[in-house]
Amino acid sequence: MMGKHTILEGYVSVRAALKANSRDLHTIFIRHDKWDKGVAWLERTATDAGIPVQRVDADVIDGHAGGKTHGGIVALAGPRRFVTLDEIGTATAAPFVAMIDGVEDPFNFGQAVRALYAAGCDGLVLRPRNWLSAASVVTRASAGASEWMPTAIAETVLDAAQYFRTRGLAVACAAKDRAVSIYDADLTAPLFLVIGGEKRGITRSFVEQADLRLAIPYGGDFDQSLGTAAATAVLAFEVLRQRM
Template sequence: MIWFEGALSVKAVMLSGRRTVAKLIVDQRKKDKDTAFILRQAAQREIPVERWEREAIDQQASGRTHGGILALAGERQYQMVEDCLKDPKPFVAVLEGIEDPFNLGYAFRTLYAAGCSGVLMGSRDWQNAQATIVKSSAGASEQLPWCLCEDIGEAVRQCRQAGCVLYCAQRSEAIDYYDADFNQPLVLAIGGELRGLSRDILKQSDQNIVIPYARPVRSALNGTSAVAAISFEVVRQRR
């Protein structure tokens, strides 16, 4: 079981339905509207609620930004590739090599805001980082379909067979991302700055794209910055 801290994380964990929530811990002095909403939702879902002194919550929590609300919940239920393709015009993201849980959370937060329909990643145990990912994503990682794929290349092939065009953030043989056509079913693949995208993803690319810089820069943007720039070009084109 994992402790999630703060109202945003607790609401996301509780409302997404992708975890079993064992109980909520709430500061016995909290009586604001947000807390009242959380308590109503917990009652509807028959989630036990315990009211604790703030000092006891401080001792249980890992930090001091919990706002007096904690949730004890189980492992996340991950989705299948098909769950990312349900939108009429899917926007699927492939993330490779983003290993810092804070950065991964920021990427989820951006993708959720940009209308992404699901995230594909290689198989990895994120158990010990889930609370950090949920918090840094402001709960977005619980809302988005998230697939951990034993074979990420095969997952991308499945998306392409369903009619998605694969754009890879890769400099070789690339066009400016402003010139790409994102107003169609698509898979956007972005790698971390250390290792980039895997060979199996790159060899499937329908078109490589690059972010044009305003001055000569030898090093690439980090993965989360690239996610932000490109995903909101998707938003702009689809408006």
């Protein structure tokens, strides 16, 4: 983050924010010698939308960016726009909504969102947090999916679960005890999937009240949990597989 702006780095991140209209873009900086079809589209689309585009030297780009993977493009952006819980999952009879809670590392968070979006998740729920300072990492790690994904805020996991239950979604989470294999569970019905972080996970009290406790079978003798991003991908793509 720089001042009151967050920095989006790289063509994929900036393009996603521009096309999804997920946040205001105040200025886009492009290295003066960078020319290709994608850049031409970016310049044209941003200009048509009234967003200033500046051609600058590489050191200006580097001065704004937090890393070296920007590819010569950065944008000064505003905060992420969120939708309401009522707006998530309304376009389908069997919505698949996910909530990520307790994931502190922005790269892991971005990777998890990337998997959910690729698997067709209809919307994401988060607890209140200032993700502005981590938006650059999250957007790059998610390959722009964090900008495309309809995202809402709920005060607590329990609040979100209670809300989606009233809409007929089954509340599911990963668990070790009294859990059913994801390959035996019916994941085709309306589903609200809660994903916990690697350190804090999901509270035992929440697991106990979940409608569906899911287990990911392992192919070998391994007594540790998968990382959040990997577990999210396995769970999300099993939902997709069953619904195809």
